[in-house]
Amino acid sequence: MTSTTRVVVLGAGYAGVHAANRLTQREDVTVTLINPYPVFIERIRLHQLAAGTGGAEVTLRDVLAPAVRLRIDTATTINAPDRTLTLASGETMPYDYLVYAVGSTSATLDVPGAADYAYPIASLDEAQRLRAALEATGPTAPVVVVGGGPTGIETATELAEAGRAVTLVCGRELGPSLHRKGRAHVARELTRLGVTVISGTSATVQTAARDAVVLSDGRKLPSAVTIWTAGFAVPGLARRSNLSTDNLGRLLTDETLTSIDDPRIIAAGDAAAPSGVPYRMSCQAAGPLGAHAADTVLRRRTGAEPEEFSLRFVGQCLSLGRSAGIIQLARAGDEAIALHIGGRAGARLKEYVCRATIDQLRKEATTPGSRRWVGDGSRAAQLAAASGAPSGPRRTINR
Numbered sequence: 360m361t362s363t364t365r366v367v368v369l370g371a372g373y374a375g376v377h378a379a380n381r382l383t384q385r386e387d388v389t390v391t392l393i394n395p396y397p398v399f400i401e402r403i404r405l406h407q408l409a410a411g412t413g414g415a416e417v418t419l420r421d422v423l424a425p426a427v428r429l430r431i432d433t434a435t436t437i438n439a440p441d442r443t444l445t446l447a448s449g450e451t452m453p454y455d456y457l458v459y460a461v462g463s464t465s466a467t468l469d470v471p472g473a474a475d476y477a478y479p480i481a482s483l484d485e486a487q488r489l490r491a492a493l494e495a496t497g498p499t500a501p502v503v504v505v506g507g508g509p510t511g512i513e514t515a516t517e518l519a520e521a522g523r524a525v526t527l528v529c530g531r532e533l534g535p536s537l538h539r540k541g542r543a544h545v546a547r548e549l550t551r552l553g554v555t556v557i558s559g560t561s562a563t564v565q566t567a568a569r570d571a572v573v574l575s576d577g578r579k580l581p582s583a584v585t586i587w588t589a590g591f592a593v594p595g596l597a598r599r600s601n602l603s604t605d606n607l608g609r610l611l612t613d614e615t616l617t618s619i620d621d622p623r624i625i626a627a628g629d630a631a632a633p634s635g636v637p638y639r640m641s642c643q644a645a646g647p648l649g650a651h652a653a654d655t656v657l658r659r660r661t662g663a664e665p666e667e668f669s670l671r672f673v674g675q676c677l678s679l680g681r682s683a684g685i686i687q688l689a690r691a692g693d694e695a696i697a698l699h700i701g702g703r704a705g706a707r708l709k710e711y712v713c714r715a716t717i718d719q720l721r722k723e724a725t726t727p728g729s730r731r732w733v734g735d736g737s738r739a740a741q742l743a744a745a746s747g748a749p750s751g752p753r754r755t756i757n758r
């Protein structure tokens with residue numbers, strides 16, 4: 360094919376920016392990136408923004424290749440049969456290939472009272488609203504963080520280090536994705552920072568009110584500000600557009616990241632579900648997924664067979680305030696192992712990783728095609744385990 364190919368990338372997160380920048384390798388490809396804001400949101404720093412210990416906004420143009428056309432808008436419908444998008448501005452935009460990288464959001468707050476009184480922290484708006492709420496309360500007012508996963512732990516420690524009186528309500532277990540030893544380390548750090556940790560079968564919030572939360576065993580915890588970090592959702596755009604999704608609404612793709620409905624739609628990041636077995640919500644996965652989505656587009660437009668995606672997770676990096684952190688190492692398949700790096704070294708490494716995520720975007724902008732990552736030979740086994748069948752639900756479409 361010699362004519363120009365129009366690629367539209369939806370969403371300027373870690374996945375979408377990687378994809379857009381990488382697509383500029385070819386002069387006969389025009390790349391339009393659509394995002395509601397002209398800023399790149401470092402979601403991995405939103406807990407810092409909320410606590411007032413750091414910012415999370417980077418001018419989007421600063422991490423984009425000059426050839427990427429940036430449109431500030433929101434897609435409201437994908438009209439796959441026509442290969443067009445309807446935008447919130449009312450415009451209809453045609454595409455030859457679409458990269459679906461709309462990311463994730465906070466979960467629907469369906470616990471009674473939570474939608475009215477709890478503050479999620481998954482988006483810039485939410486983190487800013489939380490920060491305003493924290494600033495409006497006295498420094499000693501009780502704060503309850505709901506959710507014992509990475510975001511809950513990072514938020515609780517950041518606020519406790521800033522002098523807040525924090526209770527962390529974990530649900531069954533603190534840090535379920537950590538190794539037992541890593542979890543014990545995090546528990547010690549929480550104690551050092553004065554965080555009250557509540558975990559176990561009754562550590563689930565049953566109702567939230569203006570000044571308290573009530574747990575399933577009836578315990579009432581005073582709370583001037585309740586922060587909701589539990590759960591995860593994705594934008595409803597794919598489902599609304601009658602594309603196949605998983606239960607949550609992530610776009611279903613094959614292992615090349617191509618929609619199972621349409622070879623012109625490629626997905627990446629938190630909003631993608633390859634073979635119905637999505638990668639862990641992370642910028643660690645979103646960047647390589649975005650880069651691979653671009654590679655799939657570039658191969659498909661020439662009629663070449665796209666390659667299957669594979670990623671070996673290194674582990675998880677959690678900040679525990681500004682002066683400590685933990686790097687929980689993992690084996691292939693993203694399973695936590697008994698090794699971790701904690702303390703100040705953990706904090707320094709976590710900060711290095713946060714900066715590196717932005718450096719990687721800039722590098723792909725100046726040298727498109729440069730992003731590399733290590734594959735994981737255990738993906739086939741993961742798919743098989745997820746399906747309960749020897750071969751798994753693996754699908755590769757070549758049309």
Ligand SMILES: Cc1cc2nc3c(=O)[nH]c(=O)nc-3n(C[C@H](O)[C@H](O)[C@H](O)COP(=O)(O)OP(=O)(O)OC[C@H]3O[C@@H](n4cnc5c(N)ncnc54)[C@H](O)[C@@H]3O)c2cc1C
Pocket residue numbers: 369370371372373374375393394395396400402403404405406432433434435460461462463480481482510594596627628629630640641642643644645676677
């Ligand atoms: C507080 C917090 C801490 C975290 N810490 C870590 C961490 O330490 N390490 C880690 O690996 N991960 C971390 N994560 C997870 C990580 O931020 C996400 O997995 C990552 O942002 C996913 O990248 P993405 O590109 O898929 O989507 P996003 O970064 O969510 O970007 C999606 C973009 O799409 C845009 N968009 C949405 N709908 C539309 C539409 N209809 N039209 C156009 N644009 C649209 C959004 O506005 C957004 O700009 C954290 C998340 C949170 C909330």
